Amino acid sequence: MRRVCAFVLIGCAGERPANPELLDWLAQEFVRKGWSIKYMHRLIMTSSVYRQAPDYRKDAAAIDSGNRLLWAFPRHRLDSEVIRDSSLAVSGLLNLKMGGPSVYPELPEGMISPRGGWKVSASEERNRRSVYIFVKRNSRYPMMEAFDMPDTHESCPRRDVTTTAPQALAMLNDRVVLDWARAFAGRALAAKDPVDTAFRLAYSRPPDGWEKDSAATFLEKQKRVIAARPAGEKLALPTTMPDSMEPAAAAAFVDFCQMLLNSNEFVYGN
Amino acid sequence: MSEAGSQDASRRAFLMRSCGGLGALAFSAMLQAADPPDPLAPKKPDHSPTAKSVSWLFMEGGPSHIDIFDPKPELERLAGQPMPVSFGKVITAMGTASNTLMPSSRKWKQYGQSGMWVSDWYPNIAQHVDDMTMFHSCWADGLNHVGSVCQMNTGSILAGRPSMGAWVTYGLGTANNGLPTFVILTDAGEGLGGAKNWSSGFLPASYQGTLFRKEGAPILDLAPPKTIGAEQQRGRLDLLGALNRHYGERRPQDMELEARLRTYELAYRMQASTPEAVDLSSESEATRRLYGMDDEVTAKFGANCLLARRLVERGVRFIELYSGSGSGWDSHVDIDNQHGRRCRETDVPIAGLLTDLKARGLLDSTLVVWGGEFGRTPFNEKGTGRDHNPWGFSMWMAGGGMKKGLIVGRTDEIGLRAVERPVHVHDLHATILWCLGLDHVKVTYLHNGRSERPTIVSGEVIKEALA
Numbered sequence: 001m002r003r004v005c006a007f008v009l010i011g012c013a014g015e016r017p018a019n020p021e022l023l024d025w026l027a028q029e030f031v032r033k034g035w036s037i038k039y040m041h042r043l044i045m046t047s048s049v050y051r052q053a054p055d056y057r058k059d060a061a062a063i064d065s066g067n068r069l070l071w072a073f074p075r076h077r078l079d080s081e082v083i084r085d086s087s088l089a090v091s092g093l094l095n096l097k098m099g100g101p102s103v104y105p106e107l108p109e110g111m112i113s114p115r116g117g118w119k120v121s122a123s124e125e126r127n128r129r130s131v132y133i134f135v136k137r138n139s140r141y142p143m144m145e146a147f148d149m150p151d152t153h154e155s156c157p158r159r160d161v162t163t164t165a166p167q168a169l170a171m172l173n174d175r176v177v178l179d180w181a182r183a184f185a186g187r188a189l190a191a192k193d194p195v196d197t198a199f200r201l202a203y204s205r206p207p208d209g210w211e212k213d214s215a216a217t218f219l220e221k222q223k224r225v226i227a228a229r230p231a232g233e234k235l236a237l238p239t240t241m242p243d244s245m246e247p248a249a250a251a252a253f254v255d256f257c258q259m260l261l262n263s264n265e266f267v268y269g270n
Numbered sequence: 271m272s273e274a275g276s277q278d279a280s281r282r283a284f285l286m287r288s289c290g291g292l293g294a295l296a297f298s299a300m301l302q303a304a305d306p307p308d309p310l311a312p313k314k315p316d317h318s319p320t321a322k323s324v325s326w327l328f329m330e331g332g333p334s335h336i337d338i339f340d341p342k343p344e345l346e347r348l349a350g351q352p353m354p355v356s357f358g359k360v361i362t363a364m365g366t367a368s369n370t371l372m373p374s375s376r377k378w379k380q381y382g383q384s385g386m387w388v389s390d391w392y393p394n395i396a397q398h399v400d401d402m403t404m405f406h407s408c409w410a411d412g413l414n415h416v417g418s419v420c421q422m423n424t425g426s427i428l429a430g431r432p433s434m435g436a437w438v439t440y441g442l443g444t445a446n447n448g449l450p451t452f453v454i455l456t457d458a459g460e461g462l463g464g465a466k467n468w469s470s471g472f473l474p475a476s477y478q479g480t481l482f483r484k485e486g487a488p489i490l491d492l493a494p495p496k497t498i499g500a501e502q503q504r505g506r507l508d509l510l511g512a513l514n515r516h517y518g519e520r521r522p523q524d525m526e527l528e529a530r531l532r533t534y535e536l537a538y539r540m541q542a543s544t545p546e547a548v549d550l551s552s553e554s555e556a557t558r559r560l561y562g563m564d565d566e567v568t569a570k571f572g573a574n575c576l577l578a579r580r581l582v583e584r585g586v587r588f589i590e591l592y593s594g595s596g597s598g599w600d601s602h603v604d605i606d607n608q609h610g611r612r613c614r615e616t617d618v619p620i621a622g623l624l625t626d627l628k629a630r631g632l633l634d635s636t637l638v639v640w641g642g643e644f645g646r647t648p649f650n651e652k653g654t655g656r657d658h659n660p661w662g663f664s665m666w667m668a669g670g671g672m673k674k675g676l677i678v679g680r681t682d683e684i685g686l687r688a689v690e691r692p693v694h695v696h697d698l699h700a701t702i703l704w705c706l707g708l709d710h711v712k713v714t715y716l717h718n719g720r721s722e723r724p725t726i727v728s729g730e731v732i733k734e735a736l737a
Contacts, residue, residue, distance in 0.1 A: 056521050075524065108490040110483060115464060138429075138464045142490060148475050153430030153466065157718060160474035162309045163529045166491075168537035172506070173491040178498070210516060218509045222502065229499045236497035255502065259510045262534075264527055265517045 018068045054270040076269050077161050080147030081130035087261050090201045091183040093127045102134035106176050107142065114139040146170045171262045178236055181258030185238035189245070189253060195219075202260040215256060222252035308529050309476040310451065312443040315707025320671020320737070321637040322445065324438070324702060325578045326590045327620055330419060330461055331599030334609060334646035334656055335664035336685035337374045340406055341387045344683040345373040345648055353649055357686055362647060363413045364602065366657040371684060372650035375606055384675030391613035394621035400675040401624065401633065402666045403735045407679025407688035410644050410660040410695045415462045415597050418643035418660060421695055423467040423590075425726050432471035432715075434699055435588035437724040438706055439477040440470075441713040446585030448536060448543035450480035450489070453581055453589050455574040457615075459596030468590065472717040479590070482577075488548045493541055507538055547584050550576055560626060562618035567611075572619035579626055582636050587706070599642055603655035624668060637670025637705050639698075648684040662688040665698065671705045673737050696729025704731045 017023045026040070033039045044050055052073045060071035067074060078086065088094035104118050105126040114136045120126060133141050140149050146166045150156035171177055184201070191197035195215045199207040207215065226235065227248035235251040260266060336342050348354070348371045360367050376389035381396045386404055388396035412418030417427030424431040432440070435452035444451045454468050461467055468479030482488040494503055511531060518527045550558070550573060561576045562568025571593055578589045593599070593616050601608040620640065627633040645663025646656035662681040668674075679691035700710040703724060710729060714721040 054521075056524075075521070075526065077526075109495070110486050111490050112460065112483075115460060138466050140465075145475055145478075150475075151430060151466075151469055151471050153428075153469075154472055155718065156472070162474045162476040163526060163533055164309065164476040165533045165536040165540060166476075166489075168530075168534045169489070169491040169540070172503075172534070172537060173494040175495045178495055211513075214509070214512055214516075218505070218512075222505045222509075225501050225505050226499065229502070233499065234497050236495065251497075251502075255498075255506045256509065259506055259513060262510050263513045263517065264530055265513070268527075 018070075073270055077163075078267055078269055079159065080144040080149050082269075083147060083267055084130045084143065086266070087177070087180045087184075088127050088129075090261070091180040092187045093180065093183050094129070095124055095127045097128060100132075103128050103132045104134055105141070108170075108174055108176075111142065143170050143174065143176070168262075171267075172258075177261065178254070178258060181254050181261060182236060183239045184257040184261070185250070185254045186240035188257065189238055189241050189250070194253065195256075198257055198260060202257075202263075203265055219249065219252050219256060222255055223249045226251045308532070309474055310439070310444040312445065313441065315442060316709040316712050317707055319705065319707030320635075321669070321705040322635040323582045323585075323587045324435075324589065324637045324639060324670070324706065325582065325623070326588075326639040327616070327641075328419075328422070328590055328592045329599045329612070329616070329640070329642040330592050330594050331415065331597035331601070331642065332418075332644045332646055332658055332663075333599050333612070333642045334374075334601065334605060335406070335659075335662075335681070336646065336648060337376050337605065337609060338389050338391055338613070339387065339404065339664040339666070340681060340685055341374065341376075341378045341389070342648065342681075342683065342685045345371055345685070348684065349373045353684065353686070357682060357684060360661060360686070361413070362657045362659075364651055364657050366647065366649055366651045369649040369651065371648050372656070382675060384677070386675070386677065391610065392617050394617045395624075398621060398624045398668065401628070402668045402674070403672040403676045403678060404664065404666045405678045405693050405698070405732075405735075406662075406664050406681055407690060407692050408641070408645075408663050408665050408695075408698065409688045409692055410663075412643070412660055413658060415600065415643060415658075418658075419461060419467055420463050422641070422643045424469075424471065425696060425699055425724060425729075429463070429466045429469075430471055431722075431726075432473045432477065432724070433468045433479060434702065434724060435468060435479045435590065436470040436473055436477040437703065437713055438588050438708065440473050440715065441703075441708045442587060442706065444585075445587055448539040449547055449581070449584055449586055451587045452477070452479035453586050454479045454481045454592070455577060455589065456481070456484070456592045456595035457570045457574055458592075458594060458598055461592050461595045462597050472722065473715055479588070482548065488544055489540070492544055503538075503541075507534060510534060547580055548577060550580075557626065561622040565618070567614050568616075568618045571615050572622065575619040575623040576626075579623060579630075579632070582627070582632060583630075601646070601655050602657065603652045605646070605655050608655075627669065633669035635670060637672065637702060638668045639665065639702065640667075641665030645685075648686055659686065662686055667702075667735070671737055673735055676735060678732065678735055693732060694729065696725040697732050700725050700729040701732045701735060704736070 030040055049070050054073040054075055057071060064071060085094060103121040103125045106120050107118060135152055137152050140152060148160050148162055150159055188194040188198040188201065196206055235247055236254050237247060237250050238254055241250045350370050352368060352370055376391060378387050378389050380387055382400035384400050386399040410418055410421055412421050412427040420429055421427045423433045439451040470478035480489060487493055514531055518524060521527060553576060558564060561572035563572045574591045578591055581589050594612050599612050624638065627636050644658050644660040647659045651657045662685060679688055679693055681687060682689045703710045710725045711723055714723050
């Protein structure tokens with residue numbers, strides 16, 4: 001992101017700042033306030049620029065298509081840890097216990113344990129916040145790695161943000177994500193209006209008309225697809241579900257919940 | 271979000287200096303144009319390449335040059351004596367430098383028009399010497415495996431730099447649709463140092479190599495759990511696409527959202543294309559025999575070599591094949607048996623790969639590289655083995671724009687040090703990148719305020735080896 005000051009890129013080796021006067025003022029203010037980083041964070045984060053909505057504005061885009069002058073809050077994808085923690089929170093699985101030794105969540109199916117072993121933690125423990133995941137120097141936790149966790153050998157001034165197929169594979173196919181979706185589905189199905197609840201849990205808003213219709217159409221169609229699978233094939237069912245619910249309908253609802261976790265609205269912070 | 275780091279530093283500096291504000295403006299425009307964030311989009315090379323892909327045969331643990339490619343008759347004469355002081359002092363990994371010199375037990379012959387020497391450990395590879403450029407004067411910085419394997423991959427004995435395959439992926443993007451660009455194949459355990467050897471280092475994570483699993487789906491999470499049916503998966507993706515497009519309508523012209531949609535379709539295609547690429551059952555019986563897949567000893571490495579050819583055909587740019595992954599070539603004792611085994615495992619498969627690539631007209635565009643992280647010492651260890659030798663060792667390259675039947679450099683009379691035309695790891699890297707169309711001083715990435723390049727601060731293309 002290239003903003004007022006493109007971190008590490010400013011100066012003779014990088015780009016000129018978009019707003020040098022502002023940068024000068026910020027630098028002086030930093031000194032005036034006794035070099036308080038805390039103060040600077042508060043100053044920047046409570047500014048009207050920082051608190052802007054990310055909404056697209058045709059008039060502004062016509063003048064500054066790259067948003068160099070910050071006419072909208074820049075879109076940002078959640079960090080890998082935040083994607084995982086948010087998914088666990090939405091699924092009702094997040095264990096907020098603080099402190100103690102690191103934890104070892106499940107590795108993708110078929111992955112050889114990193115050197116030194118990887119003894120998977122008990123289910124409660126493995127659902128702790130991602131900051132507690134044990135970091136092996138020579139191999140990053142695969143899902144974190146897919147979503148741009150930096151190399152562990154070198155210092156890193158800023159994370160990259162890439163958009164790649166391995167990210168899609170992890171969110172779409174990893175059994176851990178499916179388990180989140182199963183718990184998420186169980187949680188939503190316990191409510192009076194499961195689709196509405198799922199949207200509120202994942203997006204903090206109710207679905208609009210189009211989304212309600214699309215969800216209903218999908219659930220109906222997907223139920224038929226699943227019901228047509230050969231008898232005896234196991235289904236991915238919600239962790240808990242109403243007794244009266246058809247298994248195919250319940251499995252379709254898990255799919256719906258997992259796709260909410262995969263969606264752009266979920267993995268982008270705004 | 272591609273960054274200024276992906277731009278040529280000198281071009282940037284020139285624009286800044288020469289036109290002041292205007293240059294900066296133009297530069298900003300270039301950055302904006304670079305914003306659509308497909309990190310693997312194909313990029314133009316710096317010059318016309320002679321190789322489309324690299325197959326790097328990595329003999330992990332340190333193959334003994336003086337028992338395979340670099341005969342030293344002087345060792346016969348000095349057998350059992352300590353190393354003459356004229357060769358200078360060295361400090362070795364196991365402290366063996368004052369041990370007595372040990373001649374090779376191998377029988378040697380000259381092969382081809384070029385008359386290159388090859389020992390009886392590699393009779394089949396020997397048939398291909400006239401397609402090779404042999405580097406007899408390689409040298410490296412590390413004394414021990416972890417650092418040295420790391421340097422052969424990344425240029426530095428310290429962890430944290432991008433692997434050559436990652437630089438190539440960064441510099442050129444992908445040349446296929448549904449396969450990784452940089453693939454690692456192992457034949458035994460995890461290589462020493464593991465994933466740091468194919469790491470993207472400070473480059474974005476999307477440039478790192480992909481280790482193919484030996485059983486089941488080659489890539490982790492390639493297919494959904496069995497509880498999700500094929501048609502069900504398609505339905506899930508269609509819902510996701512609809513949700514994302516609906517969200518995108520409120521954010522027109524957001525390239526990143528578009529790109530994310532595309533990656534899901536790519537992931538879906540990979541589910542089909544990757545198993546097809548690794549399926550060797552469609553290869554003829556004759557081809558499988560050519561790679562030694564009919565023999566228990568050669569079957570494993572042979573299968574990897576055949577897989578490498580299939581990946582080359584499908585546009586994978588950089589393939590590393592580890593032989594003896596987990597330091598299997600590290601023969602501190604009983605080198606005759608240990609090396610003998612490794613050579614038998616690799617001789618037929620590598621010869622098969624060269625033969626097959628040539629027959630299919632692929633050798634001209636595929637750079638095949640053979641070598642370890644270092645060679646081995648002329649003095650013995652424990653009477654029957656040899657210690658690590660980074661001061662002088664042999665590597666060869668074939669195809670992909672290399673001269674045919676050329677020998678570069680020479681070690682001293684006992685094979686301890688490179689004494690003529692020394693070739694450092696950085697020079698090898700610069701040359702490999704050059705064949706792929708990349709100039710090692712122009713492929714840069716801004717990291718911690720410095721434009722980093724694959725060869726750090728040194729290294730030259732070995733021009734005399736280029737056809």
